[in-house]
Each structure stands twice: as structure tokens, then as C-alpha cells.
Amino acid sequence: MKSSLIVVLLLLLGFSARADMLSDASARFQDGEYEQSAKLYEQSLEKSPPSAAVFFELGRALNKTGQEARAALNFRRALILDPRFAPARSALQEANVALGIPPVKQGWQAQVVERIPMDSLTLAGTVFFWGGAFVGLAAFLPTAFRKRRLVAGLLLLLLGISLVSVVWLCDPRVTLANTALVLTNGGTSVRSSPADQSEKTASLPQGSIVNLLSQRGRWFYGQLPGGAKGWFLTEGIVPLIPPA
Amino acid sequence: MTGKTMKRIFAMLAVLLPLCLHAQEVAVGLSSNQAQVGEPVQLMVTVRGARGADVPQTLSVKGLQISLAGRSTQFEMRNFKMSSTLTYTYLVVPQSEGEFTIPSFDVQIEGKTFRTQAMRFSVSGGTRVPQQMPGFPQNTVPVPSGPPPASADAGEPFFAELILSKKKVYVGEVVPVELRFYFNSRIGGQVGERPSFGGEGFTVQKFSNAVKREQIVNGTNYTVFSFQSAIAAVKAGTLEIPEATLDSRLQFPGKTPQGLGDFFNNFPLPQGMFTDNREVTLKTKPMQIEILPLPKDGRPEDFSGAVGKFAMEASVSPKKASAGEPVNLKVTVSGQGNFEGMGAPLLTGDEGWRSYPPSDKFQSTDAVGFTGEKTFEFPLIARQDQTRTPGVRFSFFDPSAGKYSVLTQDPIEVDAKAGGAAPPVAAGTPALSRGDKPSPMPTPVSTPDVTAAAGGSTSWVSLFFRREFVIANASMAVAWFAMLLILSLRRFASSRAGRELARKKLLRDAFSGLRDAGSDEFYEKARDYIYLRLNAGGDDLAVAARIDSSSLPPEFKASLHRVIERHGETKYAAGGAPPPPVEERQAVISILKELEARYEK
Numbered sequence: 001m002k003s004s005l006i007v008v009l010l011l012l013l014g015f016s017a018r019a020d021m022l023s024d025a026s027a028r029f030q031d032g033e034y035e036q037s038a039k040l041y042e043q044s045l046e047k048s049p050p051s052a053a054v055f056f057e058l059g060r061a062l063n064k065t066g067q068e069a070r071a072a073l074n075f076r077r078a079l080i081l082d083p084r085f086a087p088a089r090s091a092l093q094e095a096n097v098a099l100g101i102p103p104v105k106q107g108w109q110a111q112v113v114e115r116i117p118m119d120s121l122t123l124a125g126t127v128f129f130w131g132g133a134f135v136g137l138a139a140f141l142p143t144a145f146r147k148r149r150l151v152a153g154l155l156l157l158l159l160g161i162s163l164v165s166v167v168w169l170c171d172p173r174v175t176l177a178n179t180a181l182v183l184t185n186g187g188t189s190v191r192s193s194p195a196d197q198s199e200k201t202a203s204l205p206q207g208s209i210v211n212l213l214s215q216r217g218r219w220f221y222g223q224l225p226g227g228a229k230g231w232f233l234t235e236g237i238v239p240l241i242p243p244a
Numbered sequence: 245m246t247g248k249t250m251k252r253i254f255a256m257l258a259v260l261l262p263l264c265l266h267a268q269e270v271a272v273g274l275s276s277n278q279a280q281v282g283e284p285v286q287l288m289v290t291v292r293g294a295r296g297a298d299v300p301q302t303l304s305v306k307g308l309q310i311s312l313a314g315r316s317t318q319f320e321m322r323n324f325k326m327s328s329t330l331t332y333t334y335l336v337v338p339q340s341e342g343e344f345t346i347p348s349f350d351v352q353i354e355g356k357t358f359r360t361q362a363m364r365f366s367v368s369g370g371t372r373v374p375q376q377m378p379g380f381p382q383n384t385v386p387v388p389s390g391p392p393p394a395s396a397d398a399g400e401p402f403f404a405e406l407i408l409s410k411k412k413v414y415v416g417e418v419v420p421v422e423l424r425f426y427f428n429s430r431i432g433g434q435v436g437e438r439p440s441f442g443g444e445g446f447t448v449q450k451f452s453n454a455v456k457r458e459q460i461v462n463g464t465n466y467t468v469f470s471f472q473s474a475i476a477a478v479k480a481g482t483l484e485i486p487e488a489t490l491d492s493r494l495q496f497p498g499k500t501p502q503g504l505g506d507f508f509n510n511f512p513l514p515q516g517m518f519t520d521n522r523e524v525t526l527k528t529k530p531m532q533i534e535i536l537p538l539p540k541d542g543r544p545e546d547f548s549g550a551v552g553k554f555a556m557e558a559s560v561s562p563k564k565a566s567a568g569e570p571v572n573l574k575v576t577v578s579g580q581g582n583f584e585g586m587g588a589p590l591l592t593g594d595e596g597w598r599s600y601p602p603s604d605k606f607q608s609t610d611a612v613g614f615t616g617e618k619t620f621e622f623p624l625i626a627r628q629d630q631t632r633t634p635g636v637r638f639s640f641f642d643p644s645a646g647k648y649s650v651l652t653q654d655p656i657e658v659d660a661k662a663g664g665a666a667p668p669v670a671a672g673t674p675a676l677s678r679g680d681k682p683s684p685m686p687t688p689v690s691t692p693d694v695t696a697a698a699g700g701s702t703s704w705v706s707l708f709f710r711r712e713f714v715i716a717n718a719s720m721a722v723a724w725f726a727m728l729l730i731l732s733l734r735r736f737a738s739s740r741a742g743r744e745l746a747r748k749k750l751l752r753d754a755f756s757g758l759r760d761a762g763s764d765e766f767y768e769k770a771r772d773y774i775y776l777r778l779n780a781g782g783d784d785l786a787v788a789a790r791i792d793s794s795s796l797p798p799e800f801k802a803s804l805h806r807v808i809e810r811h812g813e814t815k816y817a818a819g820g821a822p823p824p825p826v827e828e829r830q831a832v833i834s835i836l837k838e839l840e841a842r843y844e845k
Contacts, residue, residue, distance in 0.1 A: 049702040082700020086603050086623055117700075122707040130720045137724065140731040142738070173706040241704050 021047075025057065034064035050242075052082035059091060068098045069206045073181045076240050080172040083113035099207035104225070109170040118171040121163055129160025176240050180222075182208045184236030194219035194231045201230050210237065268293035270351045272360040273457030279338050280368050286313075287334040289351060289360065290458050298352035299332050308344055308365070309337040316465070329429075331458060331465070338367040401428040401496065406488055406528040414536045416551040417643045418449075418474045418582045418614050423488050425526045426466040429458070433494035433521075439471055441488035445481075445535075449474040452611030474614045476582055480537035487527045496520040538641055542648050546590045550640035552581015556589065556651040560633050565660040570623045575602075575636050575653065578617035583608075586640075588620050593655060594634035598625045626660035633658050751776050755840070758833065763823030767811040770832050774804060777839055784808050796842065803835045 025040035041058035045051070059074035075092035078085055096103065136153025139146045168174060182188050182204045190202040194216050202224060204210065210232070211223040219231045268291070275286040287310065291297045303310040313335045336346075344365040351358045407422040423439050435454070442448050452472040459468045469490075477483050538551070558575045565571045575589050583606050591599060599622050608616035624633065632655035639650045707713050736742040754773045761769045771787065778790045791804045810824075810832075824832070 050704060051702060052700040078700075080704075081702070085700060086621075090603055119701060119707050122713075126713075126717065130717075130724070133720075133724050134727070137727055137731065140728075140735060142735075167706075168708070171706050173701070173704060174708070244704070 022054065022057075025061070029057070029061055029064075034061045037061040038065065050077070050081055052078040052085050052088065055081065056085065056088045056091065059088070059095070063091070063095060068095050069181070069183050071095050072099060072101075072207050073183065073238060073240070076181065077242075080176060080240060083110070083172060084115070084117070096207060100205055101207045109175065112166060112170045113172060118167050118173075122167045122171075125160045125163030125167060127160070128156050128163060132156025132158070132160055173241065178212045178239075179241075180210055180212050180220075180237045180239045182206055182210065182236060183238050188232045188236060190224060190228075190230035190232050192230065194221070198231070202228060204232065209240075212237075212239075268353055268356070268358070270297075270353070270358040270360060271457070272363065273459070274336070274346075274363055274365060275459050277364060278366045278368070279336075281338050281341055284335050284337045285365075286460060287336050287346065287363075288458050288460070289332040289334070291330040291332070291351065291353065294330065294353045296353075297330060297332070300349055303334065303346065303349060305344055305346055307338065307340040307342060307367070308346070309339055310334050310346070333460070336365070338365075341367045341369040343367075401431050402426055402492075402494070402524065402526055404488070404490065404526040404528045406485070406531065408485075408531070408533065410533070412534045412536060413477060414551055414641065414643045415477055415480050415538055416549065416582050416585055416641075418476045418552065418580070420472065420474045420612065420614055423451075423471045423473070423490070423528060425469045425471075425490050425492075426459070426461065427469070427492075427494070429465040429467050431494050431496060433492060435469055436491040439488045439490040441473070441486075443484065443486040445479055445483050446475045446477045446485070449476075449612045449614070472610075472612050474612045476585070477533075477535040480535050483533050483535050485531050485533060487530050489528075490526045492524050492526060494522055494524055496522060539646070539648075543641075544639040544648055544650055546637060547639045547641070547648065548587035548589065550577070550581055550583075550586040550638075551643060552579055552640065553642055553644065554579035554581060554638070554640050554649075554651065556636070556638050556653060558633075558636050558653040558656060560656045560658050563658055565626065565658070569660075570625045571633070571658055571660055573622040573624055573633050573636070573656075575620045575622070575638075576617050577620070577638060577651075580615045581640070583613065583616060583618050586618060589636045589638035589651075589653075591622065591634040592637050592652075594624075596626060596628045596630050597634055598627055599623065599634070624660075626662045628662045630658060630660040630662075632656065747776065747779075751840070755836065758836070764814075766824055766829060766832075767807070767814045770807050770836060771811040773836055774807065774839070777836075777843060784812055796839075800835075800838065800842075804839070807832055807835060 021040050021044045025037045025044065028034075028037040028040065038058055038061035041054055041061060045054055045058065048054075055074045055078035059071040059078065062068075062074060063071035072092055072095040075088045075095060078088040079092065082088070093103065132153045132155065134153075135149055135156060139150035139153060184206060187203055187205040187208065189200050190204060191198040192201050193199075204224065209225060210220075212220050213223060213229070214221045215234065216231075218234050220234050220237055221229065221231050223229050271290045271292075273288050273290070275288070279285050287303075289299055299312065301312050311334060313333045315333070316331045317329070338344075344367065346363045346365055348360050348362045351360060402425070404423065404425045407424065408419060409421075410419050413419050423441065425435070425439070427433075427435070437454075438451055441451075450473065455470045455472075457468050457470070459466050475485075554577050556575065556577050558573060560571055560573050562569075562571060573591075577586065577589065588602050588604065591597075602620040602622040604618055604620045606613070606616060606618045608614075610616070635655045636653035637650060638652075639648060641647070642649050703710065737746065751773070754769065754776055758766070758769045758773060771784070774791075775787055778787065778794065788805060788808055791801050791808075794801070796804070814824075
């Protein structure tokens with residue numbers, strides 16, 4: 001009993017400390033102390049579960065300090081957590097304009113995640129799937145309407161699988177699992193092989209997005225926005241989804 | 245020229261001329277889509293693949309006088325196919341200024357009816373200026389400025405020109421441009437897909453697809469490829485517009501056999517047959533225009549950066565919002581101008597609302613993004629119960645008037661409840677001002693409370709990979725398989741094989757029970773075994789009847805009857821029957837084993 005009380009008290013203290021930190025960060029932003037504000041937001045994120053709103057605010061603060069690429073990274077992170085977070089999308093567009101990153105046409109997946117919460121869709125798909133599985137199983141019972149139960153079960157099963165497939169194809173936490181952003185000042189060079197002396201095939205400006213395919217030593221092999229592939233140094237390449 | 249050669253040529257023409265009748269088509273074009281009152285322009289109806297067509301003598305458009313002026317015929321031969329082109333030329337004389345639409349009309353070709361496309365035609369007032377080159381619009385700035393292209397006068401095979409609608413423009417003002425590339429109609433070949441055009445100090449919009457039309461310049465018929473775009477200057481001063489180029493591969497008529505020059509000049513000949521192929525680059529001439537800075541006087545503090553002529557309207561949805569539910573204020577700015585450089589309108593009187601930077605979407609109604617509408621959507625959440633949305637204010641610079649304009653939209657009625665978690669409006673909460681504009685970041689109208697606004701997931705891991713989700717699904721899978729197993733067993737148990745298996749088990753149990761049975765229950769179990777084995781039910785009499793009806797040998801039947809009788813004796817004898825001796829038990833077990841063996845066979 002005593003230990004439970006202590007745990008609850010500690011949790012409450014934790015929440016209170018986080019709220020204080022965020023309030024402080026917000027106040028500092030209002031006062032124009034953007035670097036301090038960004039540091040406080042970063043500290044808050046280190047101590048608490050990730051939050052789209054906090055990443056957004058961190059991005060705003062970083063942007064005010066002229067760190068557009070880091071701002072873009074945090075806006076992207078905010079959008080991964082909450083793809084329907086319109087302010088983060090607008091802010092990312094602006095940051096990309098500042099970085100000179102051309103806009104990318106949104107696919108149907110982006111339109112889906114902007115409209116439907118992925119976790120809810122996953123749960124709905126799972127409920128339909130298991131509902132269909134159990135209704136289908138009920139067709140084994142020696143009672144009436146066995147065929148109807150089988151058909152209903154199959155339909156529910158298919159619906160569930162479809163919804164789960166949509167989530168699998170759309171959820172940015174799945175689709176962007178191997179995606180990274182170029183933070184290096186001045187961008188990075190793409191080479192034909194993992195060696196400093198190899199032929200330079202392209203340049204990736206700061207703020208570019210790459211899809212990491214493999215790693216060899218201090219080199220990443222990845223796919224560039226245009227679809228081409230090449231090697232680039234791991235320094236300054238930051239995964240959109242922070243490593244656990 | 246010998247008579248034999250002439251005969252060959254006429255034979256070839258006799259074969260080729262009927263091919264004139266391949267694919268018929270009708271095209272219509274104006275020598276210019278802009279003119280001044282009294283200034284005639286040509287409307288040309290080009291008919292291909294036919295020897296004749298019925299066209300109307302006049303067209304009735306109020307404010308325009310349109311009458312048929314003449315007809316010309318031309319033969320073309322490409323890839324050994326000959327085609328004829330008929331051109332009917334109308335003279336269009338504007339009677340009054342305004343925007344006109346020349347309607348579509350029917351052209352009859354050998355019983356078939358073809359319908360032309362409607363065309364827009366703009367007529368401005370004022371005195372007529374000397375025409376610099378036939379076909380040039382009068383209210384545009386022909387390039388090169390000055391005399392008409394010498395190439396056109398001399399009947400040159402090709403030339404290019406750049407048309408700008410203004411000589412003086414403001415910084416940021418979008419000016420439509422048109423690049424025209426003229427090719428003498430007798431020249432065949434291929435034309436590049438897009439011209440190359442660009443330079444320092446101005447931006448160029450994407451080019452429209454090429455529009456092909458026929459135009460008569462100084463009495464020579466030209467095929468004109470026209471590309472439309474728009475430019476916008478980025479700084480004040482004199483802007484040098486460099487040449488625009490278009491690469492083409494052309495087939496020029498080559499040297500013809502002596503004495504037949506006049507004859508062959510009527511036909512653009514196929515590649516390799518008296519033709520000369522050349523790669524050419526058509527270039528417009530560079531030009532200068534004057535770029536004026538946006539005036540500082542009268543510039544609104546919230547100037548959005550928009551330059552052009554715009555209108556604004558707004559709507560809100562939903563009209564009713566429960567606590568914490570956002571409403572969407574949709575503001576549409578439509579007109580002509582620099583939509584790309586346009587900032588969002590400003591919300592006014594939004595103290596009771598929490599709002600975020602709007603999303604925007606541009607829908608162009610022309611090919612170059614000059615005309616269209618841009619829609620801004622402001623998500624708004626009421627901080628306190630609200631009955632009206634914020635107002636909207638949008639400022640822009642009107643280059644035609646040379647001054648700034650401000651559009652305003654009154655608040656719209658709405659019923660929005662305050663969100664429970666929404667904090668009260670702090671005094672002095674900064675509102676979005678144009679002063680924040682220099683920052684590349686959009687600043688929210690009011691500072692969002694991040695703790696209250698937190699939405700979305702709080703995990704980087706998709707629900708698929710979360711432990712609780714995996715455990716829940718694994719549990720469901722276990723439950724499903726368990727249920728499947730139970731149902732399968734039940735189904736098997738109710739099947740014939742299942743029932744047989746169960747009976748065999750009962751028999752095995754009954755037999756093993758017989759060996760271990762005490763003396764008082766030995767015959768009871770022996771009788772039960774016979775019951776089961778013979779699949780008989782009921783009392784001893786029923787079992788006896790079953791034994792009698794079986795196909796067992798009579799002596800074996802007697803042995804079984806004896807076991808049944810002994811059961812009766814042990815059960816019903818007064819004072820109880822003596823326990824069966826071991827030999828008797830062995831004998832009974834032997835009988836039952838034999839019964840088992842007989843039934844197994």
C-alpha cells in the first residue's frame with residue numbers, strides 16, 4: 001500500500017515537472033530566448049514519451065535560431081506521430097522552402113494518414129479480423145445458418161485484413177522506419193562506392209530525405225529522392241524515427 | 245524534260261492525289277486574340293484531307309463584324325503521302341470594345357459535319373496603333389521592338405518572337421508571356437517540345453503545351469507554335485530578358501530537277517527527295533523591360549506580398565462545434581496574380597480562438613498559374629464559447645491601379661463551445677502580425693498550448709509491434725485455436741468413427757474393469773461387457789434375445805446365456821451368492837475374450 005502511494009506520488013511529481021518544463025520552454029519562446037526554449041523542449045522529450053506538439057514547438061524554436069534542417073527534422077517527427085497535425089505540415093513546407101528542398105507530391109498514403117488515425121484503424125482492423133475468425137469458426141457448430149456464418153466470417157476477415165494492410169502501407173512509423181534526413185551543413189555527397197576517392201554521383205542538400213538500405217562501416221547505402229541509389233557518409237544523417 | 249519523264253510524273257501524281265482524302269480535320273485560329281476597335285484580324289479555318297468544304301459566309305457576333313474573305317489551297321507531301329490543306333480566311337473587324345466569344349460553328353465536309361472550337365477575343369478601346377507586323381496583337385509588346393522581323397518580310401522559312409503584355413511592371417507582378425515560333429508552311433520537320441527560356445532577376449512559370457495554328461504573315465502562310473507562360477521580376481530596375489530558344493529539325497525544299505522547280509515548289513517533299521535536312525535553333529530577340537518597386541506609401545502593415553487583382557470570400561464548417569472540436573475557416577482568394585508569393589490572409593478579432601497557421605491549396609484555371617484561386621483553411625478551436633468566427637483581412641498591391649487594396653470579410657456566425665482543457669486567454673497573448681513575416685516559419689495566431697494541443701501517438705512504435713498488441717493478438721490466436729480444437733473434437737466425437745472409437749474405449753475399460761472387479765461385482769461387469777459388445781440395451785431378457793438373434797455358434801450362445809444367468813443368480817439369490825471361484829472367473833473371461841475375438845473378425 002505504502003509503495004503504491006509512493007509510485008503514484010512520483011508519477012504525479014514527474015508529470016508536474018514536465019508541465020513546468022514545457023511552460024518554461026513556452027515562456028522563453030515568447031521572450032525570444034529560442035535556444036533556451038529549444039533546450040527545455042529537448043529535455044522534456046528525453047524524459048517523457050514523444051509528443052507531436054512538443055516536437056512541433058521544438059522545431060519552431062530551432063527554426064527561430066536559424067537551424068532550419070533540425071527544425072524540419074522535428075516537424076517531420078511531429079508529423080510521424082500525428083500525421084493530421086496541420087501546423088506541423090505547414091511549418092515543414094516553410095522550412096523546406098528555406099532549405100531549398102523541392103516539394104514532393106503527396107501519395108495516397110499521406111492522404112489516408114491525414115484523415116484516419118492509424119492506431120484506430122489498426123484496432124478496427126484487428127477487431128474485424130478476429131470477429132471474422134470467430135464467426136467463421138462458429139460455422140463449425142452443428143446449428144442453423146452455418147453457411148451464412150461462414151460467409152459473414154470470411155467477409156469480416158477480409159475487411160480486417162484490408163484495414164490492417166492499409167495501416168501497414170500507410171503508417172509513417174512503418175513506412176519511414178528506414179528514412180533519414182541530411183543534417184550536415186552544406187549537404188552531403190553521394191558516391192558510387194563506399195570510398196572517399198570514388199566517383200561523386202550526386203549531392204544531397206541539407207534537409208534532404210533518404211531511404212537507408214544498408215550500412216558498411218561509416219557509409220550508408222541509400223535511395224535518393226529521385227530514386228537513384230548511392231553511398232554517403234553516416235555523419236549528419238539522422239533517422240527520422242529516433243533509435244530506441 | 246523529255247515526254248517520258250513527264251509521263252512518269254503524271255503517273256505518280258495520279259497515284260498520290262487520291263491519298264489527299266485521308267484523315268479529315270478542321271482547325272480554327274485567330275491571327276491575334278487581342279485587337280483594338282476598328283483593327284481587323286484574321287480568322288482562319290483550316291481544313292485538311294478534303295478538296296472542299298461548306299463554311300458559313302458570315303458569323304454573327306454582336307460587336308464584331310465577321311465575313312468570309314477568301315479561300316486558299318495548299319498541297320503537302322510527307323512520307324510519300326499527299327494531303328491538301330484548305331484555308332478559309334474571315335476578316336474580323338471589332339466594332340466595340342469588350343470581351344467576345346466567337347462561337348463554334350459547323351463546317352460540312354462531304355456530308356460530314358465538323359464543329360469548330362469557340363474562341364475568346366479581347367477588344368480594347370483607344371486609337372489604333374500602327375501595326376508592326378501582321379498578326380501581332382496591338383496591345384502587346386512585340387519583340388523585337390521596332391520594325392517587324394526582316395525575316396518575315398523576306399519570307400524567311402522561320403523566325404521567333406516573344407510577346408509581353410507590358411513594358412513596365414512591378415516587382416512580384418506576374419506578367420503573361422507568349423513565345424511564338426513561326427515556320428513556313430512548306431517546311432516539314434520536328435519541333436522541340438519546350439522552349440528554353442530563363443535568366444537572372446525574374447522567375448518563369450511552367451510553360452503551357454504548345455498550341456499550333458496557321459497564320460498569314462506578309463502574305464506567307466506560317467505554322468505557328470505558341471507557348472504560354474508568365475514571368476515575375478524579383479527586383480526593381482531594368483530587367484534584361486534574354487533570348488528564348490527552340491531547337492528544331494527541319495526539312496527544307498532542296499534543289500529540284502531543272503525545269504521542274506516551279507512545279508515542285510508547291511509540294512514539301514519527303515525526306516531524301518529533293519529536300520535538305522537541317523538542325524536549327526529559333527531564337528527570340530533579347531529585350532528590356534522596366535521593373536518598378538512596390539510603393540512604400542500606403543502599404544498596409546499586413547501586406548501579404550500578393551500583387552495582382554483579387555477577390556476574397558470565406559466560409560466556415562461545421563457551423564456547430566462541440567467542446568474542443570475545431571471549426572474550419574475557409575478563405576478563398578481568387579483572381580490574377582502571383583499566387584505563389586501570396587501570404588495568408590490575417591485573422592482579426594480572434595482573441596477567443598486558438599488558431600494555427602492555415603493550410604493552402606492553389607487551383608489554377610489557366611495553363612501557366614496566372615489565374616486561379618488559392619484556398620486557405622484555418623483550423624480554429626474556441627477558447628471560450630463563440631458565436632462568430634474571427635474576421636479576415638487580406639491586402640494586396642493592384643498594379644493596374646498602382647495602389648494597395650485591402651479586402652475584408654466580416655465574422656461568420658458559428659456556434660462553437662469552448663474546449664474543457666483549453667486555457668483561458670492570457671492577457672497580452674501575442675497575435676499574428678505581419679511583423680512576424682520575415683521569419684520563414686509561420687507563427688500561430690496565438691501561442692498554442694502544447695500540453696493541451698498534444699495529439700497523435702505517444703510512441704514511435706506502430707501498434708503492430710507493441711508488446712501489449714502482440715500479447716492480445718497471441719491470446720486471441722490461442723483462444724481461436726483452442727476453440728477450433730474443441731469444436732473439431734466435438735465434431736469427431738459425433739461422427740461414426742468417433743462413436744466407434746468411444747465404444748472401443750468403453751469395451752477396453754469394461755474388460756480391464758472385469759479383471760480387477762471384486763467378487764460381488766464380477767458378473768455385473770461381465771454382463772455389462774456383453775451388453776456393450778452386442779450393442780444391446782435394456783435388461784437381461786433383452787440381452788438374452790440379442791444373443792439368440794446373433795450369428796454366434798449355438799454352444800457359444802449357451803455359454804453367454806450361462807454368464808447372464810449367473811449374473812441373475814448372484815444378484816437376486818437370497819443371502820447372496822457365493823463369490824465365483826478363480827477357475828470360474830477365468831472361464832468367464834475366456835468366453836468374453838472369445839466373444840471379442842469373434843466380433844473383431
